[in-house]
Structures are given as structure tokens and as C-alpha cells.
Amino acid sequence: MSEETVTATFDVYRFEPGKDAAPRYDRYVLDLPPHTPVLTALLKVRAEIDPSLTLRYSCRSAICGSCAMQINSKSRLACEAAIGPELERDGRIVIEPMRNQPVLRDLVVDQESFWRNYSKIEPHLILDPRHPMPEGRENPMTPEEVDRFKETPRCIACAACYSACPAVEADPAFPGPMALAKLFRFVVDPRDQAHQDRLVRIQTDGLWLCLRCHLCTEACPKDVRPSERIRDLKEMAIAAQGATEHGSRHAVGFKENIRERGQLNEMKLARQTFGPIGLLAQAPQGIRIWRKKPELLRAPHPIEGQDEVEKIYEALDNGKTKEDLP
Numbered sequence: 001m002s003e004e005t006v007t008a009t010f011d012v013y014r015f016e017p018g019k020d021a022a023p024r025y026d027r028y029v030l031d032l033p034p035h036t037p038v039l040t041a042l043l044k045v046r047a048e049i050d051p052s053l054t055l056r057y058s059c060r061s062a063i064c065g066s067c068a069m070q071i072n073s074k075s076r077l078a079c080e081a082a083i084g085p086e087l088e089r090d091g092r093i094v095i096e097p098m099r100n101q102p103v104l105r106d107l108v109v110d111q112e113s114f115w116r117n118y119s120k121i122e123p124h125l126i127l128d129p130r131h132p133m134p135e136g137r138e139n140p141m142t143p144e145e146v147d148r149f150k151e152t153p154r155c156i157a158c159a160a161c162y163s164a165c166p167a168v169e170a171d172p173a174f175p176g177p178m179a180l181a182k183l184f185r186f187v188v189d190p191r192d193q194a195h196q197d198r199l200v201r202i203q204t205d206g207l208w209l210c211l212r213c214h215l216c217t218e219a220c221p222k223d224v225r226p227s228e229r230i231r232d233l234k235e236m237a238i239a240a241q242g243a244t245e246h247g248s249r250h251a252v253g254f255k256e257n258i259r260e261r262g263q264l265n266e267m268k269l270a271r272q273t274f275g276p277i278g279l280l281a282q283a284p285q286g287i288r289i290w291r292k293k294p295e296l297l298r299a300p301h302p303i304e305g306q307d308e309v310e311k312i313y314e315a316l317d318n319g320k321t322k323e324d325l326p
């Protein structure tokens with residue numbers, strides 16, 4: 001009995017910098033079973049239609065992280081994404097290289113910035129030479145201590161999060177979700193003796209450039225949830241050092257604003273974020289807002305049900321989590 005197949009149309013990004021004047025999309029049409037991984041389809045194209053198609057892969061089992069690419073505009077592992085659901089949703093499959101990294105050829109990108117950002121966070125335990133481990137012994141941790149970073153070892157460094165991240169695109173100073181998730185792993189490791197320094201340094205090394213869009217968490221094929229680890233780092237950085245940067249002052253001010261009135265007082269928040277002197281530099285932006293939406297610059301009235309907001313804050317202050325709230 002022959003296996004059921006679907007006719008799949010692939011539009012594949014092709015570009016060789018230095019040779020091609022501009023990128024193009026080559027179309028390939030194949031009959032394949034719907035459970036076929038995108039990577040298998042691309043390898044069939046390369047084997048049977050166009051041997052010049054260039055892509056990166058290794059394990060074909062969602063382990064090595066080599067085959068990440070844009071599949072219908074989402075950063076995915078090509079060996080994991082089946083063609084059936086993609087065709088059902090979009091009618092065709094558009095394959096492009098990962099974003100935020102220059103293309104070397106076709107679907108292969110230069111990952112230099114991704115790995116440079118990773119090495120900058122010093123992804124290894126930093127031990128205090130004054131307190132060496134006892135000779136011949138390991139430095140054991142309790143299961144509870146290991147549990148604190150149980151998600152991050154799942155990371156396979158595929159860079160899908162880096163590709164999906166608008167903060168990486170907007171500012172090269174942002175280390176990227178994977179580097180920050182890995183940093184979290186060392187900050188909460190009780191054996192690491194540099195965690196305070198790490199927290200202080202990352203405050204000025206791009207931590208607050210995260211936009212909280214959660215696209216990294218959506219893209220991560222291993223459920224590392226980098227945006228949650230970045231949120232944890234921000235909370236720990238404020239606890240360790242106070243609100244010393246624009247980003248941390250903005251976060252603290254935002255929280256205070258909502259507690260006071262249930263909605264933002266934009267003018268007050270700008271003052272809290274930039275300080276009275278820094279606010280002067282924001283004057284051109286303020287004038288633009290005043291011309292278009294002057295109501296944004298007035299202190300808002302407390303919202304109806306403000307007392308409910310206060311109860312939420314009190315519960316959180318008393319150590320309750322959002323799961324405990326009614």
C-alpha cells in the first residue's frame with residue numbers, strides 16, 4: 001500500500017554574496033508524505049534537483065541545533081518541522097535563513113555575533129581560588145538547587161531565539177536571549193562565586209534592552225523560556241544593586257505607577273526613568289506627544305477598581321504568586 005502524499009511547494013531563499021546581485025527565491029514542487037520534516041525535503045531537493053543548495057545540519061534529531069532556519073517566517077528546527085501542518089496553514093512553505101546574522105550562502109548564516117555574545121557572559125563556573133574544592137571531591141548541589149536552572153541545560157544553542165529577537169535586530173549591544181538564559185544558569189548556581197559581579201555587569205551590558213516580547217520563548221524548540229529567565233535576571237539585578245539604569249528605573253517606576261492609579265502616568269514615568277536632568281533630553285519627544293496626544297502627559301485619575309489592584313500588590317508583597325490570586 002503506497003503512503004499518502006501531498007504536493008508541497010517550497011520557495012527557498014537563494015543568495016551567494018559577492019556573486020549574486022540580489023537574493024532570489026527558487027521554487028521546488030515535491031510529492032511527499034505530510035509528516036516529512038522540512039529538512040528531509042530540502043535534502044531531497046539537493047540530492048535530486050539542485051546540488052548547489054547550501055544548508056547546515058547534522059543530527060536530524062533535534063539535538064545538535066544546526067538546522068535552524070526561517071520556516072514560513074518562524075525560526076524553527078528544519079529537522080523537527082513537518083511539512084503537513086505548514087502546508088495546511090500557509091498553503092506553501094517559504095524557507096529563509098535565520099535573521100539577525102549575515103548570510104554566507106543560501107540558508108547558512110555567519111553565527112559569529114551569536115557566539116561572541118555567548119562567550120562574553122563567561123559561560124563557565126567562576127570559583128574563588130581562596131576557597132578551593134576539597135582534594136578529590138566534587139562540589140555537590142541539592143536537588144532544589146539544581147531545580148533552579150532545570151530549563152537552561154536543555155538549550156541546544158540553535159540560535160532560533162536570537163533569530164526571532166527584535167532587540168538583537170534593533171541594537172547590537174543586546175547579548176540575545178540565549179546568552180542571557182545561560183547567564184541566569186550561572187547566577188543561580190551556588191557554586192559560582194561571581195554571581196554578584198555578573199549581575200552588576202549585565203545591568204550595563206544590555207540586560208535592559210530586552211523588549212519583553214516573548215518571541216524568543218515562542219521560538220525556542222526546547223522550552224528553555226529565555227524571556228522568563230531574562231525577567232528573573234532583571235528582578236535579581238534590582239535586588240542586588242537597586243534601580244541604577246534607565247531600564248531598571250523604568251521597571252520600578254512602571255510598577256509604582258500602576259499601584260498608584262491602575263494606569264500609567266506617562267510624565268511621571270519619564271521623570272522616574274530619566275531623572276530631572278535626563279528628562280530635558282527627552283523634550284523633543286515630549287513636544288511631539290503634546291502635539292498629538294496631550295492627554296498622555298496629564299496625570300490620569302485612578303481607575304475604577306483601584307482597590308482590587310492594591311489587593312493584588314499586597315498579595316504579591318506577601319509572597320503570593322499569580323497562581324494564588326483569585
Ligand code: FES
Binds near residue numbers: 057065066079
Ligand atoms: S539537524 Fe540537528 S537539530 Fe536539526
